[in-house]
Amino acid sequence: MPVRTIEVKKNILERNDRLAEEVRGRLQEAGVTAFNLISSPGSGKTTLLERTLQELDQEIPIAVITGDPRTLNDAERLARWTNRVVPAVVAGEGGCHLDAAQIAAALDAIDLGEVRLVFIENVGNLVCPAEFDLGEEAKIVVFSVTEGEDKPLKYPLAFREARYAILNKIDLLPHLDFDLPLAIANVRSVNPDLTVFMTAAKTGDGLEPWFRFLRERTGALVA
Amino acid sequence: MHEMSVALEVCRLAEEQVGAEALPRVTRMGLEVGNRSGVVADNLAFCLDTLLAHPPFRAARTVIRRTDDSALRLEWVELDDPELENANIP
Numbered sequence: 001m002p003v004r005t006i007e008v009k010k011n012i013l014e015r016n017d018r019l020a021e022e023v024r025g026r027l028q029e030a031g032v033t034a035f036n037l038i039s040s041p042g043s044g045k046t047t048l049l050e051r052t053l054q055e056l057d058q059e060i061p062i063a064v065i066t067g068d069p070r071t072l073n074d075a076e077r078l079a080r081w082t083n084r085v086v087p088a089v090v091a092g093e094g095g096c097h098l099d100a101a102q103i104a105a106a107l108d109a110i111d112l113g114e115v116r117l118v119f120i121e122n123v124g125n126l127v128c129p130a131e132f133d134l135g136e137e138a139k140i141v142v143f144s145v146t147e148g149e150d151k152p153l154k155y156p157l158a159f160r161e162a163r164y165a166i167l168n169k170i171d172l173l174p175h176l177d178f179d180l181p182l183a184i185a186n187v188r189s190v191n192p193d194l195t196v197f198m199t200a201a202k203t204g205d206g207l208e209p210w211f212r213f214l215r216e217r218t219g220a221l222v223a
Numbered sequence: 224m225h226e227m228s229v230a231l232e233v234c235r236l237a238e239e240q241v242g243a244e245a246l247p248r249v250t251r252m253g254l255e256v257g258n259r260s261g262v263v264a265d266n267l268a269f270c271l272d273t274l275l276a277h278p279p280f281r282a283a284r285t286v287i288r289r290t291d292d293s294a295l296r297l298e299w300v301e302l303d304d305p306e307l308e309n310a311n312i313p
Contacts, residue, residue: 002307003250006240008297012232012254096225128225131261157261 016132019100023107023135030112033218034120036134038158039142040151041124044168046074048142048201048210049119053081055211060220061114065106066121067098074121086110090123097128100135116218126155130162137217138163141194145169145176149183152190159190164197166210171200229262229295230270234280236297246279251301253286257294264289 011017027034037045053062063084066075075087086106088098103120110118120136122129130139141162143151146169152159159165165187173180187194197213199206214220233254238246252271256264264287275283288298 001303001305003301004304004307005299005301007299008236008240009299010236010297012229012236012295012297015232015235097228099228127261128228131225157259 013132016100019104020133020135023100023103024137026104026107026112027118027135027137032112032115032118034118034134034136035164036120036122036129036136036139037142038122038126038129038139038162039124040126040147040155043124043142043144043147044201045121045124045142046077048166048168048199049078049121050081051201051204051207052119052211052214053078055207056117056214056220057082060116060214060218062117062119063110063115064119064121065098065103065110067095067102067123069095069123078121084110084115096123096125097132098122098134099132103134116220117214126151126158130155130158130160140164140166142166142168145172145178145180145183149179149186152183152186156190159187159194162191162194164213165194166197166199168199168201170198171203171205226262226266227270229267230274233271233297234274237300240300241302243279245302247281248303249275249280249283249300250303251284251286253288253298253301255288255290255294255296255298257290257292259291259293260295261293262295 039045049064056062062082064078065086065088067088067090068074069090072087075085079085086109088102088106120134139162141158184196187196197210199210237249237252241249256262256267268285268287271285
């Protein structure tokens with residue numbers, strides 16, 4: 001049978017990107033800043049968010065959208081500090097990232113008039129979440145000193161797509177062979193423009209610059 | 224992993240282009256997958272082979288062109304066209 005060829009030439013993620021732009025528009029219209037936290041499992045994202053909510057939620061109303069392949073564990077931990085947690089649980093154990101449609105649906109459950117900052121705690125995975133625009137202002141890649149200095153080299157897309165990086169668990173440095181200058185050099189080799197925060201979410205060390213940054217980004221810091 | 228999400232989007236885009244009723248007539252789809260796209264072309268091909276082997280498709284195949292950038296595009300869709308066959312009848 002004769003065949004007909006239809007020229008398409010479309011970005012395969014175009015629907016996600018279109019929805020992400022709609023999300024971005026909703027957030028901008030409401031004056032809400034949103035950050036998409038991506039990391040491998042166990043880097044300390046949830047502990048960092050707990051600390052952040054503890055410190056700032058009274059000052060800067062914060063909502064958190066959490067993504068996990070299974071369980072509401074992270075959402076339940078964060079719900080101790082705020083009632084604005086929306087679990088966008090990724091269906092099934094194969095779920096590896098959040099997409100813009102899930103964020104759009106999660107925003108429907110948040111009164112954007114009452115918040116100034118939204119954190120998206122993405123699924124613990126440094127590969128797939130880097131691919132998907134969620135309508136955030138910026139991606140923040142979180143990694144920790146227990147993971148090795150070469151994380152930026154192994155997962156360059158995540159570090160290239162991010163505008164900020166958080167190197168967490170620095171309180172453990174005295175107990176590890178982690179080469180801090182090498183880790184920073186690796187970050188810079190992949191993305192020279194990344195702003196890097198060094199934190200110990202567990203102990204609270206190094207969190208002040210992070211809090212100051214969030215105050216600045218949300219307009220809560222008056223010069 | 225996320226190659227299956229991408230594969231499902233390819234099928235959705237194909238349906239958008241040819242219409243649901245024509246999906247069984249799709250014979251091939253051409254994609255561009257860049258080596259900086261974050262998508263593993265072989266994994267995507269595997270996922271697409273799985274999806275295209277089942278209805279509404281009828282064993283359509285994929286042709287993936289690897290590029291040296293971040294491209295992730297559906298370039299073309301090819302389908303059997305009975306109208307063209309009828310047009311060729313002398």
